[in-house]
Amino acid sequence: MEKRNLSISNFRLFCVQILLPLIFILVAAGLGFNYLFEREVVAKSQISGAYKINRILTQTYPDEIPIFGDSRAEMGLLPDSVGDNFFNYGLYSTGYDVTLFFVEEECKKTKKRPELIVNLNLSGFTYGLGDISNYLYNINDDGVKKLLGDDYRPYFSIPFIKYYGRFESIFRTYFVENSLMAKVINNGASLENQSIPVAQFRALVAKREEDLPIFRTAEVLQNKLLGIIKAHPNRLFVFVIAPYHPCCFDSTNINTGHAFIHMLRTYKNVRVFDFSKSVFDESMFFNTSHLNYKGAVYYSRLLHDSLSRIDSN
Amino acid sequence: MLFNSFAFLIFFPVVTLFYFILPHKFRWCLLLVASCFFYMFFKPEYILILAFTIVIDFMAGILLEDETEQRKKRKYLIMSIVANIGVLAIFKYFNFINLNITGVAKLLGLKNHIPYLNWLLPIGLSFHTFQAMSYTIEVYRGNQKAERHLGIYALYVMFYPQLVAGPIERPQNMIHQFYARHEFEYSNAVNGLNLIVYGLFKKMVVADRLSVYVNQLYGNVYYANSWSTLIGICFFSIQIYCDFSGYSDIARGTAKIMGFDLMVNFNRPYLSGSVSEFWTRWHISLSTWFRDYLYIPLGGNRKGEWTLYRNFLIVFLVSGLWHGANWTYVIWGTLHAFYVIFARITKIARNNIAQFAGLSKLGSLNSFIDKCITFALVTFAWIFFRAENFGKATQVIRKLAEFDFRFNLNQITMMKGPLNLILSLLVIGLLWCSYLLPTNLKLKHNILFLAITTFIIIVLGKNGEAEFIYFQF
Numbered sequence: 067m068e069k070r071n072l073s074i075s076n077f078r079l080f081c082v083q084i085l086l087p088l089i090f091i092l093v094a095a096g097l098g099f100n101y102l103f104e105r106e107v108v109a110k111s112q113i114s115g116a117y118k119i120n121r122i123l124t125q126t127y128p129d130e131i132p133i134f135g136d137s138r139a140e141m142g143l144l145p146d147s148v149g150d151n152f153f154n155y156g157l158y159s160t161g162y163d164v165t166l167f168f169v170e171e172e173c174k175k176t177k178k179r180p181e182l183i184v185n186l187n188l189s190g191f192t193y194g195l196g197d198i199s200n201y202l203y204n205i206n207d208d209g210v211k212k213l214l215g216d217d218y219r220p221y222f223s224i225p226f227i228k229y230y231g232r233f234e235s236i237f238r239t240y241f242v243e244n245s246l247m248a249k250v251i252n253n254g255a256s257l258e259n260q261s262i263p264v265a266q267f268r269a270l271v272a273k274r275e276e277d278l279p280i281f282r283t284a285e286v287l288q289n290k291l292l293g294i295i296k297a298h299p300n301r302l303f304v305f306v307i308a309p310y311h312p313c314c315f316d317s318t319n320i321n322t323g324h325a326f327i328h329m330l331r332t333y334k335n336v337r338v339f340d341f342s343k344s345v346f347d348e349s350m351f352f353n354t355s356h357l358n359y360k361g362a363v364y365y366s367r368l369l370h371d372s373l374s375r376i377d378s379n
Numbered sequence: 380m381l382f383n384s385f386a387f388l389i390f391f392p393v394v395t396l397f398y399f400i401l402p403h404k405f406r407w408c409l410l411l412v413a414s415c416f417f418y419m420f421f422k423p424e425y426i427l428i429l430a431f432t433i434v435i436d437f438m439a440g441i442l443l444e445d446e447t448e449q450r451k452k453r454k455y456l457i458m459s460i461v462a463n464i465g466v467l468a469i470f471k472y473f474n475f476i477n478l479n480i481t482g483v484a485k486l487l488g489l490k491n492h493i494p495y496l497n498w499l500l501p502i503g504l505s506f507h508t509f510q511a512m513s514y515t516i517e518v519y520r521g522n523q524k525a526e527r528h529l530g531i532y533a534l535y536v537m538f539y540p541q542l543v544a545g546p547i548e549r550p551q552n553m554i555h556q557f558y559a560r561h562e563f564e565y566s567n568a569v570n571g572l573n574l575i576v577y578g579l580f581k582k583m584v585v586a587d588r589l590s591v592y593v594n595q596l597y598g599n600v601y602y603a604n605s606w607s608t609l610i611g612i613c614f615f616s617i618q619i620y621c622d623f624s625g626y627s628d629i630a631r632g633t634a635k636i637m638g639f640d641l642m643v644n645f646n647r648p649y650l651s652g653s654v655s656e657f658w659t660r661w662h663i664s665l666s667t668w669f670r671d672y673l674y675i676p677l678g679g680n681r682k683g684e685w686t687l688y689r690n691f692l693i694v695f696l697v698s699g700l701w702h703g704a705n706w707t708y709v710i711w712g713t714l715h716a717f718y719v720i721f722a723r724i725t726k727i728a729r730n731n732i733a734q735f736a737g738l739s740k741l742g743s744l745n746s747f748i749d750k751c752i753t754f755a756l757v758t759f760a761w762i763f764f765r766a767e768n769f770g771k772a773t774q775v776i777r778k779l780a781e782f783d784f785r786f787n788l789n790q791i792t793m794m795k796g797p798l799n800l801i802l803s804l805l806v807i808g809l810l811w812c813s814y815l816l817p818t819n820l821k822l823k824h825n826i827l828f829l830a831i832t833t834f835i836i837i838v839l840g841k842n843g844e845a846e847f848i849y850f851q852f
Contacts, residue, residue: 073399073562080568084825091830096837221385231842238798 096226103229107240108203113140113256114239115200118155122171123204127151128178133254134168135185136160136194141356142308143183145253147366149373154254156185161194162287166294167213173298180302180335181373188310188323188342191284199232250359257359258352267348271313274354279314281323288326295333304373305330305338309345309365311354339372341365380420382629383583390417391633398637403560407530410557414539418502421543425501428466429537435462436511437532440518444525452519459515463508470500475704503543505701509668511536514550516672523550531557538639540630544623546644546664553639561638566821573820574632576832577813581625585806587841589618592803595793597765600774604790608778610800611793615765616758617807620648623662646818652749654718654756665701669694688723692716707763707772714760806839 108116122132129151133143140156155168165184172182195201195217204210205222214222222228229236243251250257295303305327330336345351350361357365380386394413401409419426439459446452468476474495481491514535517523526532535554541547596603596611603611624645631641648660658666677690692713699712722729733739738748766772792800822828 073564076565076568077399077563079565080563083565084569084572084829087826088829088833091826092833095830095834099834099838227837230837231840233838234798234802238796241798 139185159196571635578628586622
């Protein structure tokens with residue numbers, strides 16, 4: 067009995083002297099760090115996914131024309147070259163589920179300009195959340211939770227802990243933006259300023275030839291997109307297909323993609339600009355499906371001209 | 380179940396709490412059930428293999444003790460060892476042997492019709508098999524009384540903190556601890572918690588961070604230059620140390636909180652001044668196992684120099700094979716045998732040279748040079764340990780030998796970006812700082828240590844529940 071009492075008093079001592087103070091210190095330090103991290107790093111990095119999601123959810127710029135899509139949008143369109151008041155919401159490694167999340171949020175806003183630019187790929191409608199750290203800053207938003215679906219974890223709601231293992235990717239984006247080492251940053255766009263050596267580029271082409279983009283149809287996403295278009299006749303949906311390296315044109319079901327584009331064109335509030343075959347100079351590519359800075363400037367000007375024609379019409 | 384998983388974060392406090400709440404007579408039962416649950420979290424059916432070896436060795440232990448005739452005792456011991464080695468042979472070495480038979484048959488223009496087994500290697504098989512074998516050998520030698528309580532014996536083999544990656548315990552150290560009445564002790568709990576947090580730091584912050592660069596190097600050797608190869612192989616030396624010693628620290632810490640003492644498995648091995656010393660500091664539970672059950676029975680150093688060299692070679696070859704069924708592990712073991720034998724043969728000559736060159740007067744600088752040379756030798760041998768095959772190992776060595784030390788940021792960072800390299804160097808720096816702490820982690824400012832280390836784990840820890848390297852053995 068005496069031993070048991072000693073054990074209990076030891077346990078009490080452990081709780082009072084170690085466990086509780088440790089929890090208190092960690093909670094205080096964690097909350098403080100979380101506050102500073104979100105305020106100074108996450109919220110101040112315009113190319114980070116977290117910033118872009120927060121911007122689309124919480125801020126409204128009536129004159130802004132948004133550009134949505136994946137890395138082909140993020141690395142392909144230079145907002146200042148496209149025109150005034152463009153902002154690039156492109157998110158690396160994401161699928162159409164994320165793009166449509168942005169489009170839906172955009173359509174909830176009251177804007178002075180009706181246009182919104184949406185990137186379309188020859189790979190069609192794919193799913194992909196990309197880096198989970200993009201969503202953590204706005205994790206309490208119901209739409210974000212729904213978007214994450216099965217990938218949502220209860221600890222994502224705990225400040226500081228939610229960033230466990232993900233601080234690095236956010237810091238990396240922050241440093242890239244602030245060091246301007248090999249990238250050009252412009253209103254959300256992140257463009258590669260360096261070109262790949264010829265030998266390596268040839269290797270990428272050879273690899274791509276073995277794995278050509280196939281237009282994937284995903285009924286849920288396609289119907290959702292068409293639903294949004296129909297529900298917002300006052301908005302002008304401008305779909306753009308960014309340039310591909312010529313090696314990608316041998317896609318086996320490219321006709322499926324063309325058929326879908328053709329169907330999109332039947333909507334009154336839709337314009338489709340296919341730039342997929344507009345760049346043949348290899349020096350403009352970062353890899354077979356992404357442009358570098360030089361290519362992005364060229365492509366952005368092409369889009370600028372096309373958008374000007376809409377305006378004049 | 381992984382120590383660095385969310386499941387363990389729940390499992391461990393619950394088991395520990397119940398351990399202290401339950402009356403002493405039921406505690407073994409709780410620990411056994413918890414250990415089964417822990418093991419079955421990986422692949423439930425492999426518990427049957429464990430059960431098989433447990434029953435065999437339990438019965439062998441009793442037969443060994445009850446038998447008075449030496450010849451029969453020997454027979455029982457051999458039967459038990461054959462059963463244990465047999466399980467290892469089937470699950471770990473069958474395909475390797477078969478592959479080599481196929482190779483030899485091909486050379487002779489024949490065909491090998493023996494089918495390959497499509498079984499996964501049970502996690503930690505080599506660890507618990509060796510632990511079980513040490514029990515029967517010790518009972519045979521009369522150093523340990525046979526355990527007559529099947530549950531306690533099963534717990535000796537299956538005690539969850541050290542079940543899948545050691546330390547490989549001895550029955551003399553462990554079995555009596557399962558009978559002892561442990562009460563919650565403040566000092567044990569604090570020290571145990573320090574060990575767990577430090578182990579998690581080593582695994583999640585250091586090892587998993589360095590693995591990014593190392594995996595990239597071994598996956599894309601063609602992209603590396605001599606700088607990146609040098610960095611990558613040094614990183615692997617530190618990665619494997621932190622991965623394995625981190626596991627051992629967590630194992631010791633979890634056991635310590637419940638009042639159990641597990642043996643120290645690592646003692647800052649890269650501070651060794653020679654390869655022989657390295658083996659007294661690295662995976663101590665395995666090297667002492669080989670010393671006691673292989674090296675000494677072979678004659679140790681008592682039968683002349685040549686027998687000693689032969690014994691070194693056998694021990695290191697077996698040690699290599701213990702790690703894995705691959706020729707790369709055999710080469711790794713042979714290299715270590717060569718280092719140790721060469722050092723022994725050249726000891727007098729080296730001492731004379733050192734004296735002649737005045738190196739012995741340099742004191743701490745001389746000791747530092749010895750440590751660097753030992754680290755370089757061990758790191759070179761790790762190339763074979765890490766590479767999937769001999770070809771990949773030679774590619775890595777060729778990259779080193781090219782002496783291409785041009786500064787190319789993409790190559791130096793192995794395309795993983797400067798931040799990854801900076802963080803890798805930072806965590807090595809933090810590991811170095813942690814060497815200022817006492818080895819047993821009995822500290823004055825426990826709260827400070829726990830808070831800072833936990834904070835570092837959360838901020839710098841790599842995401843994902845990465846397996847421990849030694850699980851595969």
